[in-house]
Amino acid sequence: MRLVTYRDGAAGEGRLGVVENGQIVDVELLGDAVGEALPATMLELIDLGPDALQAVRRALAATADARPAGLAVPQENVRLLAPIPRPRKNIFGIGLNYVEHVAESAKSLDTSKDLPKEPVVFSKPPTSVIATGEGIQHNAEMTQQLDWEVELAVIIGKRATRIAKEGAMSHVFGYSVINDISARDNRRAGQWIFSKGQDTFCPFGPAIVTADEVEDPHNLDLWLTKNGEEKQRSNTRHLLFDIPTLIADISSGITLEPGDIIATGTPAGVGAGRDPQEWMWPGDVIECGVEGIGVLRNPVVKIGG
Incomplete structure (x- = not known):
């Protein structure tokens, strides 16, 4: 299933929906229609x-031929929010997880040219999350080096504590897209959270695709464009540490809980690694996508002086 959080109208809380044939079926109302909570x-x-999930599938099948009015709305008539508008915990980010990105980072940033021997983990606060269509804030007083990073996001569905790699994939609920925005000139003594965790620095969405519909998450094209010009393109088969390794590594010391999010790292092509270096500025539009999952589209907007 392709699941979204949406708002129908200007106000109100986000509601859970299933995308079907250009329509969004409201899950709670779907339950009402079949007499199931x-x-x-x-x-x-x-x-x-x-x-x-199985209950939602049954309800969709039971109402496929005739759905009550108001149960489904055209997608163009609603506003999509981030699939999880306010995660319960920080997003787990993974740095330097594509070989070519390790090389470009070593040339332009203060990172090692050697491949990491274990995953490089940082985090992005829940307040950094925005939806597709929302503005990535550019504050010239804070940064002159605002950068992009397209990433496959993994959403955890089952509690994981000290999980072995062999059983790790059973803990995955689904997949989405994240743009790991980074203010390269805001790193502090090698610490990345202020560079990567500022408000609006985690565009996330537009949907979560459940794990059963992604045949091989380690063979997905991913790409990013700036104002229509391609800047990044790769495939998740080039991940240095694959998804089971990431889940096993993080859960070895930090319990992963339902709804937790892992951003699995970005390939080469970030602005810091280009020659000459290239940054995002107000007026730019950034699109990033993952094959079969979706495309995020976010403008860069000016704030501050």
């Missing part, structure tokens, strides 16, 4: 586990 939010659905 179904969740109203993405986190509620994830918390309820596989049985809830």
